[in-house]
Amino acid sequence: MATIIAVANEKGGVAKTTTTLSLGAALAEAGQNILVVDLDAQANLSLALGVDPETVKQSVANLLLDSISLRSICRPTSIERLSLVAANSEMGLAERFLPMRKGYELTIRDLLHRDSGAFDYILLDCPPFLGAVTLGALAACDLLLIPTQPEYFSIYALRNMMAVIRRVRAQNNPRLTYRLLLTMHDRRNRTHRNLTEQLHESFGAGLFTTMIDVDTKLRESPISGTPVLTHAPKSRAAAQYRALAQEILQHVQET
Amino acid sequence: MATIIAVANEKGGVAKTTTTLSLGAALAEAGQNILVVDLDAQANLSLALGVDPETVKQSVANLLLDSISLRSICRPTSIERLSLVAANSEMGLAERFLPMRKGYELTIRDLLHRDSGAFDYILLDCPPFLGAVTLGALAACDLLLIPTQPEYFSIYALRNMMAVIRRVRAQNNPRLTYRLLLTMHDRRNRTHRNLTEQLHESFGAGLFTTMIDVDTKLRESPISGTPVLTHAPKSRAAAQYRALAQEILQHVQET
Ligand SMILES: Nc1ncnc2c1ncn2[C@@H]1O[C@H](COP(=O)(O)OP(=O)(O)OP(=O)(O)O)[C@@H](O)[C@H]1O
Ligand SMILES: Nc1ncnc2c1ncn2[C@@H]1O[C@H](COP(=O)(O)OP(=O)(O)OP(=O)(O)O)[C@@H](O)[C@H]1O
Ligand SMILES: [Mg+2]
């Protein structure tokens, strides 16, 4: 049975997609069989792996609305042991029509559990909106990874995230655990240093030890259609996402 | 009749809220009567003006779902000539229930047109999601301001935005015009310089002349609960948003 990790945050632009892609590639490099799933109508994860979303005939939207099998829409990528379920702009339809189905919150969980045997980890890239798709991902996951910038709006967003976690634990997924990942951290910036300290004080062990610094290699890699581990294997970002992969492998073994 | 400006982009974290707040304050400083409306369940615009969203009893959600009047939920801010319609997390309900009403796309337009006499400009801060609320804002506006970072995912998002503009023009708002605003631009970064050049080549006059550079004063000002024009009046960001206000005043006079 695969370990399912949802990467979600209502706040936009905090490196959800960048983290799903880079962490997925780092876990694959460490020998794990990985599936990354693009749950966002923006289809940025698909784009960053060199797939043109306009060519994607069947996406997660079909999986959720038409009940096709997960295996039929998994595709290999240029990275060994890394497969992708791509998205197209029809994901917006899933957001609108999924809630009309009875018991829709467990649709994603049931689909992933039925077909996940071939993978060690499944990573879900969520849109910046706490709608039916993100709630479905939270109901399905073993671990919720919340990328957070050390900035005021991003930290405020944690309040809504904690409320949603409590609700999902009560309704569909009592074992849901979460971890915050500090992203796009600029060591030279005083506001970033102050807010990072505050986050450590309030969340303590709820934060990954690994922190991802600002690294322009992460801006360049989507243009090349490959993860930063391939585009710039010696970069600080590649090293930090490798460290995060090790931390997650350890976390999963202990729980 | 007020000029309505929607600030929207499906891409998250591109400075939609920062732009609505800073531009609103700059237009107020220039002598215009301004209303800024928080259409996002994250309620960041309300937060940045010192309002605690948990204390907001009636928000835009009530305006859209219960048909209360705009005047009854406008509140003054610490900035002269700048009023706010605040949000709370119930905005998520509006996203879900608005589409069930017949002709829902024109709800926001009708509400704003009925009650906008007291204002010269109304600015709408949209969530990072092309759902009923953002589509309603596009149907209501005279000008769509699209904040865009000079980064790969942000530029790709313009494809969906252009498709949505064509649809809204055909269905509800034939006179809708748009302008791109380059935000969070880092002059030292090669990727930013290259992608900025590409944007100028493909969009030409579709881009505002004013560009907003990265400025840490914009990270600090939300913490102070005041716009950057008050928090750091001599900063580069304050000067750039003042220049943007002038450019918009000129654009509106010419069209
Ligand atoms: N550590 C980093 N250093 C520099 N740039 C980064 C870093 N992480 C992400 N980025 C860039 O910042 C932007 C936002 O990241 P990304 O798109 O992954 O966030 P997101 O949370 O998935 O956004 P959305 O809410 O729109 O889905 C992207 O242009 C990305 O290339
Ligand atoms: N020019 C700038 N320089 C530095 N930081 C900026 C700048 N503009 C915005 N920011 C910061 O970047 C972050 C993203 O900006 P903001 O929240 O306004 O974007 P948004 O598009 O409204 O996000 P969302 O999609 O979540 O609504 C915020 O923390 C903000 O303080
Ligand atoms: Mg994303």
Ligand SMILES: [Mg+2]
């Ligand atoms: Mg915002």
